[in-house]
Amino acid sequence: MRVDLAVVGAGPAGLSAAVAAREKGINVIVIDEGLEPGGRLLSQVHVDPSKPVTERIWIGRTVASSLVRRAEKLGVRLMMATTVWGLFRSGELWSVMLNSGGPSEVLARAVLIATGSAEQPLPVPGWTLPGVITAGAAQVMVNQWRVRPGHRAFIVGMDPLAFATVHGLTMAGVRVLGIANPPPGVPAGDQGVPREVLGRLADLSHLAPSVLMRLGGPVSRSRAVARLACALYVRPVLRVWGAAVMLRHAVVEVEGDAEVSHVVLSPQRPDGTVAGGIRQRVPVDTVCLAGGLAPLTELAAVAGCKFTYLPELGGHVPLHGPFGQTTLPGIFVAGNVTGVESAPVVAEQGGLAGQAIGLLLNGESRDTVEAATAAAGVRVCRARDQASLRFLPGVVEGRRAMEHAWKRGHWDGVTAP
Amino acid sequence: MDSPDLGKGRPDSTVICRCEEITLAEIMEAISRGARTLDAVKRQTRAGMGMCQGRTCHQAIVRLLAAAGRGPEQAGRPSIRPPVRPVLLEALDGGEGASTE
């Protein structure tokens, strides 16, 4: 099968890109291993009380459905339940290797890698027991599969995904008893350090104004204040959607025989070390680990893209230019694979990349494409400013650093075949 | 609810690589023996050689390497080879429609 553009990933970036590219008249296929298009949109539900009433509830599936309808109406081909296992150069084209029962490969003039991100590990002792799932898995189960993972849950790790998970589980009728830090120590990184956590809560305060704003709002203004507040803050009395927010406690172990039966909590000092105090055993049947997200870049790596390390964007990311062009002609990236951000930002990024790819494949000059995508660039920035969820605090600096790295590398000549 | 023998789980025996079941202690031993990259840890321990090919655990190993003084810039990117997901051999063979080369 031969196409102009093969998009790998049917999430907000991939679908938006497919629509934008197809609007330029080029032939587009979207490939994803999920059973239905939408990617992580299908499991996302957010409530943002700081937004106007009509925008407070954001349901990813609704966004996905409207994107899918537009894509299908335009004649974008969607190939679901299909895994891409490799990406090889094939003369002037790219071979996108598939494992489906159908065609074994798609030949494309351009490929957009929109594979999103992957959850990062939080190796709590006992984390391999059935009943321990990632925060993302919990959201998939209740919002997409519509199956409760259990009856009594505990959340480990405090980040946007963790609080979204508390909300999602609660809405589905799962009792969330609490949310605490991962165990201190290297494997979990600084996610187990209360004063680091407290500093980050500021970014979430709008999601649960009544409690987090009070705590995280003022605290966020300086690290020194955060440290002080953390030292003063002792009693875990905060509750978010009924779950105890245990800022100064860590889940040091998950217990169980064939499956989860308890979490073991230990009090912590502000620097994360486990204080000598009394440990608690809390009976639960579900534990959700929120370890954060990092770009899922495997396909860019096997294709041979150059990478750069930018922790502000989530780690090693493919070096890319303003349209999502990479160091390989014909290979583009968009969405979380370029740095972790929330779905509305990702969708705008995808739209920009798709529009640019469409124009480039139609033979437009780089200058023309730059001018034509200026408005889309503004939309990306606006979406970023208005985002309810910010996963990486330094993302703006990270994007700027990527711009510099791209220019420094003199990759501007690379566009499309 | 409180019990004195809590936390008996030894963190050293915590599994880091879930696929090949490689423990924290095994990874720390490889690092203490001089492994300085994800690939070196993998060869010494098999961490990252299983079904998920390291997707799930590699960030935890990067943190362990970083704590041993190796920055994620040098240690952090595993060598990735196709297939990026397990695939039936018959699909590799290309079947009827194979048109590469």
Added chain:
Amino acid sequence: MTLPGAGLRVAVHSLLGPLGEARVVRFTFDGLEYQGLEGEPIAAALAAAGIRVIRHSERFGRPRGVFCAIGHCYECRVTVNGERNVRSCLTPLREGMVVQSQEPIGPGGPLEEPPHEG
């Protein structure tokens, strides 16, 4: 419609609304018969049936279940109609599917039949 499973389905949801219609199908897991919704991931049907231990690990023989639910971690792999190591979270349930848990294996064990004759 009575939903198949052990009471873990989210039939109604104040934000997401009621569950869409789907045909109830039968499948077996390790020889026992269960019901699920056609086209849902096998892992969803297993979870709804209250089954959490999907396999046992190769090295230590420990129980494992669903972990990431989106195809990244391969923890929920099962044998489906004879094919080993199929991700139950990404494989749609069909009527009459034979699903089996995977137990520790190794070349030290008895010589078994090959998984498939091609």
Added chain:
Amino acid sequence: MASADVIVVGAGVMGCSVAYYLARRSIRVLAIDRGSIGGEASSACDGYVVSQTKSPGAYLALALQSADMLRSLHVELDADVGYRQTGSLIVMRTESECDFMEAHTKALRLQGVSAALLSRDEVREEEPVLSGRLLGASLCPDDGTVDPLALTRALYVNATRLGARFLQGTSVTRVTARHGVWAVETSGGTYEAAAVVLAAGIGLPALMPGEGPRLSMNPLFGQLLVTERLPKVLRHCILDARYIALKHRRAGGGEDHDDPLGAGFGLEQTMHGNVLIGNTREAGKGDRTTSIRGVRAIARQAAEIAPFLRAVHIIRSFGGLRPYTADGMPLVGPVEGQPGLFLCGGHGSDGITLSPMSGKLLAEMLVSGETPAACSWFLPSRLSADARGSDGDPLRQGRKDEAINGLA
């Protein structure tokens, strides 16, 4: 000041073996590697310990001795190196392959290799998962397989246990002799020792000091596929007669095959249950990225010879650069005219199999100052002789034949 008695450059399976056997003789060893332990070819290869692919001669003798060592190495290394005496099967698909293998096994038996030809039915009985279309196979029950990673690691761990030190992530930039002491300049400073062993695989020629013989090393890239863990489905290591016949014909000056990938079929099940499927031999490849052509060529062969593999998941492809010398024979021994300089490398695709015996022989030579008869075919001095153009040397003609055999 001397940093050690002996500096070993390269910590792949060969460098680790040399370090281990030297340390066992109470020699103070410092091993230096630009990357990590076994980070290059030693961790990107199969684990065949197979005699019946080789032709009779000194090379086969070395392989047999090394295989003998591998059988019991787990005892002295106190580690499971994955050695399993599985036996090997060389499968035949054409009449000409059968003819070739008939002559070949006859020659092997004269050197004590118990290779026997099996009929089509006997093959199915020995290895039920193989295709019914095979015409036959030759079986050698003494052959087996070893885990390259486990072997390299066990040699390394035991070397350190006996006092050897290893520097990883340290590049050697120059090796020179100064007043009877060898100086090894590295990215992390200069180290001195009475002797130096170069065991740097394809990197070996670049390290040769001074005016000594110019060595050439021709890397051949070998790609492999690895499957998911499977129940025990394979009893033997399986290799392909077409490829072996081809190698021998090519070495004898025959026409080149039309397959630039040099894809030959090989199959083994590791101690962990994964099946390794190999193997290409591609010339002129500079890096280790696998290619779709290579992957497909291997997959196609596999599906033809062992059809059950079609329905098995491949979890990864990988490849390594195998160090081949100009005459196909390894370099094990002292360098003429450079007292204290030794080489241990150029073992082609047989580095894993040959590592215990090569390391042991090298340690013996280094300590005793003598070259055992068993080593004469592998001494680096043969290349100096080439440089001097001693065409009339009867030994040289003999070695040429050996070299041909060595390609197996």
